[in-house]
Amino acid sequence: MFTTLISAAELQQLGNNVVVLDCRFRLNDADYGRAAYDAGHITGAHYLHLDYHLSGTKNGNNGRHPLPEGQRLAVNLGSLGIAPDTQVVAYDDAGGMYAARAWWLLRWLGHESVAVLDGGVQAWQQAGGVLDQSDPERNATRFSMAPARESVVTLDDISANLCTPQFLLVDARAPDRFAGENETMDPVGGHIPGAKNRFFMLNLNEDGLFKSAQQLREEWLALLDGQPLDEVVLSCGSGVTACHNKLALEHAGLHGARLYAGSWSEWCSDSSRPVATGA
Structure with a gap:
């Protein structure tokens, strides 16, 4: 089982009880992933679109990629043949x-046997x-929902944490966007006060593969500086690349961090919320 x-x-050595998910996408070209899939994909792979399959309905206040409704997602996953004992590879x-x-969402619904193809289609x-x-x-x-292996914090939790710190927020965006510079995705630049x-x-080597578990563990522990993992919350622009940081933590054997799914795009939708800039 790969988790x-x-x-x-x-992946080439796996048997038949595997479902492969093609999740290619570009934030500046929503049609790219489907076109790339149609041009050529790993045999048997199903395409999942970030906006349509891996996100929920936007209302203008809940971020660019809110979480999908769990039962709807479960039905979609079941239609692809994902049973409790199915190995899923995204x-x-x-x-x-x-x-x-996609990896995080399946874990959120309680599915354990899900992994990301290291290096993606290029490595394949x-x-x-x-x-x-x-x-x-x-x-x-029928996709059987089980107790969640991932948990989330809400906008209210983030707001309360500003007054009474209970956790450390770690933002996965590029340093310039975190600092409030060169913002192109959201109407406001900057980050939530107190975030690192x-x-x-940084989770990847120059070859596009994930760093070793040991190297990631050392880097993350240095960043967290003694912060317990169950007091770490991961965010980004819209709840997508924060999942990459969660994957790196799990690969490093560091368990317990939670996701702020709404992330910066939800936070900055209300101009009354405080904004920090700079590194």
Whole structure:
């Protein structure tokens, strides 16, 4: 059972009881992922769109990628043949940026056997894996929701934490956006006061693969500086790349961090909320 990362070679060795999810996407081109999937995907993979499948309905105040309704997501996953004992593998072409969201969501619904393909479609091809354009078979089943393996904090929790600190907020955005510079995704630049910055791309080596568990553990423990993991909350722009940081923590054996799904895009939707800038 793979629960964090899986290599291309390991995926090639898996048997039939596996469902592969193609999560390719670009924030500046919502049609990119589907087009890339149609041009060629790992055999048998199903496509999941960040906006339509891995997010819920936006209302202008709940961020750019609010969590989907759990029961609806469970029905969608069941239609792809994901049963309790199914190994799920999610991949993209962006270092796991979007695949980690699918990984987190399945864990949120209680599914343990889910992993991200380390290095994505690029690693798959480098390992001799082929891409095809065939439609995958759908062996629909009932997705059984189980006790969640992931938990979230709410906007109210974040607000209360400003007055009475109970946890450390770690923001996964690039340092310039965290500092309030070069903001292109949201109407306001900056970050939630008190947050620390850990750019999600720091979880990867130059080859696009995740750093070793030991290296990630050392880096994260240095950042957290003694903060207990159950007092760590992960955020980003819209609750997507924060999942990448969660994946890195789990890979490093550091368990317990929670997600602020609304993240910066929810926080900054109300101009009365405080904003911090700078590193």
